[in-house]
Amino acid sequence: MLRARTVSDKDSRRQELLDAALDEFFERGFSAARMEDIAKRAGLSKGTLYLYFDSKDALFKAIIDALATPNLEVISAIATSAPSFSEALDRVAVFAPTVIRTSKLPRLMKVIVGDSHTFPEILIEYRQNILDRILGLFGELLSQAKAAGEIEVEDPYLAARIVMGPMLLSGLWHALFSDTPGGEVDLEKLFRMHASAMKKAFAPVENSQ
Amino acid sequence: MLRARTVSDKDSRRQELLDAALDEFFERGFSAARMEDIAKRAGLSKGTLYLYFDSKDALFKAIIDALATPNLEVISAIATSAPSFSEALDRVAVFAPTVIRTSKLPRLMKVIVGDSHTFPEILIEYRQNILDRILGLFGELLSQAKAAGEIEVEDPYLAARIVMGPMLLSGLWHALFSDTPGGEVDLEKLFRMHASAMKKAFAPVENSQ
DNA sequence: GACAAATGACTGACTGGTCAGTTATTTGAT
DNA sequence: ATCAAATAACTGACCAGTCAGTCATTTGTC
Numbered sequence: 001m002l003r004a005r006t007v008s009d010k011d012s013r014r015q016e017l018l019d020a021a022l023d024e025f026f027e028r029g030f031s032a033a034r035m036e037d038i039a040k041r042a043g044l045s046k047g048t049l050y051l052y053f054d055s056k057d058a059l060f061k062a063i064i065d066a067l068a069t070p071n072l073e074v075i076s077a078i079a080t081s082a083p084s085f086s087e088a089l090d091r092v093a094v095f096a097p098t099v100i101r102t103s104k105l106p107r108l109m110k111v112i113v114g115d116s117h118t119f120p121e122i123l124i125e126y127r128q129n130i131l132d133r134i135l136g137l138f139g140e141l142l143s144q145a146k147a148a149g150e151i152e153v154e155d156p157y158l159a160a161r162i163v164m165g166p167m168l169l170s171g172l173w174h175a176l177f178s179d180t181p182g183g184e185v186d187l188e189k190l191f192r193m194h195a196s197a198m199k200k201a202f203a204p205v206e207n208s209q
Numbered sequence: 210m211l212r213a214r215t216v217s218d219k220d221s222r223r224q225e226l227l228d229a230a231l232d233e234f235f236e237r238g239f240s241a242a243r244m245e246d247i248a249k250r251a252g253l254s255k256g257t258l259y260l261y262f263d264s265k266d267a268l269f270k271a272i273i274d275a276l277a278t279p280n281l282e283v284i285s286a287i288a289t290s291a292p293s294f295s296e297a298l299d300r301v302a303v304f305a306p307t308v309i310r311t312s313k314l315p316r317l318m319k320v321i322v323g324d325s326h327t328f329p330e331i332l333i334e335y336r337q338n339i340l341d342r343i344l345g346l347f348g349e350l351l352s353q354a355k356a357a358g359e360i361e362v363e364d365p366y367l368a369a370r371i372v373m374g375p376m377l378l379s380g381l382w383h384a385l386f387s388d389t390p391g392g393e394v395d396l397e398k399l400f401r402m403h404a405s406a407m408k409k410a411f412a413p414v415e416n417s418q
Numbered sequence: 419g420a421c422a423a424a425t426g427a428c429t430g431a432c433t434g435g436t437c438a439g440t441t442a443t444t445t446g447a448t
Numbered sequence: 449a450t451c452a453a454a455t456a457a458c459t460g461a462c463c464a465g466t467c468a469g470t471c472a473t474t475t476g477t478c
Contacts, residue, residue: 154398
């Protein structure tokens with residue numbers, strides 16, 4: 001393999017290794033994934049992999065660090081920039097199918113769900129820094145919409161779980177089944193329906209009987 | 210260990226081993242789980258475990274067989290016995306928290322998501338026999354409610370994913386986080402909100418402008 | 419009902435293979 | 449020529465699966 005001399009050479013090599021590792025962890029699980037296979041997938045040898053990452057554990061943690069934060073930013077941007085709950089749902093309907101189909105997020109989700117037990121501390125950290133924050137974002141959105149009289153909802157932060165449930169289901173489903181016959185889902189249609197269903201679900205009652 | 214002589218002795222021993230195996234697979238993942246630990250957890254030795262199951266693979270498959278079908282029956286019974294979509298949602302609100310908290314289903318879900326890659330054929334079978342059937346059940350329910358004029362929905366079988374999303378999220382969340390601080394969720398409240406949200410989400414529009 | 423023989427449930431040391439991590443050596447850019 | 453980058457052979461820990469042997473329980477005989 002050609003040598004990585006410059007800093008940016010090394011950065012991209014590191015990135016290739018992270019990509020290869022996510023692929024292997026996704027396909028075989030943390031325990032069963034082999035360091036040599038990860039290196040091979042990136043076109044390198046096992047020894048070289050160890051020049052970039054101290055251990056299998058460190059590699060796993062690096063994947064999460066490299067993916068979680070940037071993805072959180074994107075989701076956060078979509079959610080917080082919307083002027084209303086209704087508008088936020090429309091944006092989700094537009095972005096969610098692409099994110100689910102093209103980003104690494106669904107595969108990362110599967111890996112974390114499946115291999116979390118190996119690193120309980122990562123799991124807790126991940127929940128607090130990523131999941132709680134995303135749920136909090138939507139909860140906040142719902143809370144503001146409630147305050148503005150746009151929607152009616154008992155507990156906005158619990159309602160966030162109702163709104164996000166179908167996204168998680170679709171993401172995991174895609175990661176697990178999208179390449180098996182009968183596993184395809186019309187995500188565009190699903191999220192269009194989702195947006196309209198959620199708008200109605202939390203719409204204020206015009207005049208109760 | 211006391212010896213299991215009668216057939217029913219052996220049946221319950223087999224069940225103890227299945228329980229122990231689910232615990233270990235859940236806590237450590239399929240690859241990392243050790244046959245000796247599974248046996249120990251059931252108060253037996255590794256050799257005895259192999260008297261009951263031919264291999265680690267066979268043990269994994271036996272767990273799924275033993276849990277998937279009975280659980281499907283229960284869910285099916287709840288869904289099909291309800292006279293209306295609205296009534297079905299109320300029943301879900303009553304049963305879901307208990308199922309999530311006390312059944313093995315959430316832990317089984319986590320194990321299957323996490324270790325499916327080891328047995329791709331099991332994953333496909335599980336999707337077809339369990340997931341597709343449950344989604345189909347709810348889809349059918351929505352479809353009938355639509356025909357009866359109880360609800361308004363574009364595609365009942367896609368809508369089933371919107372209804373089930375929060376259940377899956379709650380189940381997985383419970384399996385992963387219920388024992389960590391800040392991971393508790395008020396499931397009763399959540400599913401009460403879920404029922405009312407879903408009723409409104411698919412309620413027919415009285416008179417459109 | 420006592421006791422020996424037969425059964426089969428149970429055990430744990432052992433084997434063969436796998437793989438994370440290390441290191442001595444080679445390669446190639448400057 | 450130098451030196452960092454890359455390699456591949458190596459080591460030691462680990463574990464699925466095996467099997468020779470143990471011993472609790474049942475069975476049959478007196």
